Amino acid sequence: AGLTDLYQKATSGAGSDELLLKSNDPKFPADWSSDGRFILYRSRDPKTKEDIWVLPLEGDRQPFPLLQTEFNESQARFSPNGKWIAYTSDESGTTQVYVQSFPAAGSKWPVSTGGGNQPRWRRDGRELFYLADGKLMAVEVKTEGTFEAGVPKPLFVIHGPIEVTPFAISYAVTADGQRFLVRSVVEQASTTPITVVVNWAAEVKR
Numbered sequence: 001a002g003l004t005d006l007y008q009k010a011t012s013g014a015g016s017d018e019l020l021l022k023s024n025d026p027k028f029p030a031d032w033s034s035d036g037r038f039i040l041y042r043s044r045d046p047k048t049k050e051d052i053w054v055l056p057l058e059g060d061r062q063p064f065p066l067l068q069t070e071f072n073e074s075q076a077r078f079s080p081n082g083k084w085i086a087y088t089s090d091e092s093g094t095t096q097v098y099v100q101s102f103p104a105a106g107s108k109w110p111v112s113t114g115g116g117n118q119p120r121w122r123r124d125g126r127e128l129f130y131l132a133d134g135k136l137m138a139v140e141v142k143t144e145g146t147f148e149a150g151v152p153k154p155l156f157v158i159h160g161p162i163e164v165t166p167f168a169i170s171y172a173v174t175a176d177g178q179r180f181l182v183r184s185v186v187e188q189a190s191t192t193p194i195t196v197v198v199n200w201a202a203e204v205k206r
Contacts, residue, residue: 004028006041006055021055021063030076038103040066040076040085052076052087054103067100075118078102079125079143086111086119086128097130099147111139111149118168123175131170134158136180159184 006021006029020039021027030040030052039055041063050072055063067073071091078085085102088095097116100108111119116130116137125143129136135157140150162170162184172181 006039020057020061023063027053030074031078033078033082034080035082038078038082040078042074042076050074052085066102077119077121079121080123081125081143084125084143084147086121088117088119097128099128099141099149101147109147109149111141111152112137113152117162118170120171120173122173122177127177129155129171129173129177129180131158131162134162136171136182138177155180158182 003024003026005019005023006027007017007019009015009017021041025043025045027041027043030042032039037057039057041053041055043051043053045051045068048068048070051065051069052067052073053063054066055061066076066085067087067089069089069091071089072095073087073089076085076087079099083102085100087098087100089098090096094115095117096110097112097119098108098110100106111128112130112132114132116132119128119130121128126141128139128141128149130139130152131137132152135154137152138155139152142148158170162168170183173179
């Protein structure tokens with residue numbers, strides 16, 4: 001009781017939910033590869049904490065762990081070409097953004113330098129975005145052949161508190177990386193009372 005399973009449903013709303021994965025472990029979907037062959041999801045284990053798993057949607061459909069260590073790995077995102085996965089890990093003592101090859105688990109590359117959360121790819125795979133210290137950051141990357149990452153640069157400050165839990169979705173980016181939709185808290189206008197004076201003309205005439 002209380003466990004979550006993975007389902008899919010047509011975006012049109014037609015038809016019923018289709019069960020994709022049922023197990024005794026808590027699991028939460030993170031991303032779907034552009035070719036529709038794999039789903040990334042996050043699971044939690046008492047020994048290995050937050051882990052990143054892969055559910056193939058072809059063949060035997062047996063899920064397998066992609067990142068399962070003593071640290072917390074979360075917020076995984078496929079690159080547009082499906083060869084890389086951006087994710088966060090707290091292995092350095094601070095949550096940072098990394099990139100890992102896919103599907104073979106091989107070397108990983110650090111992307112952020114001063115903390116990082118919620119990585120997102122530009123549609124052409126040449127830029128990664130993430131949140132750090134109240135700012136939205138951008139990094140130029142190379143995803144053909146060997147992965148390479150440039151120097152992170154701040155794009156703008158996000159006003160208001162930012163939720164950085166594994167469940168958070170604080171922003172979205174357009175395909176060209178030029179516009180962002182950011183969830184933020186807008187400060188309420190001042191509630192200083194306004195005094196309205198009536199019949200002032202009558203008072204002047206007297």
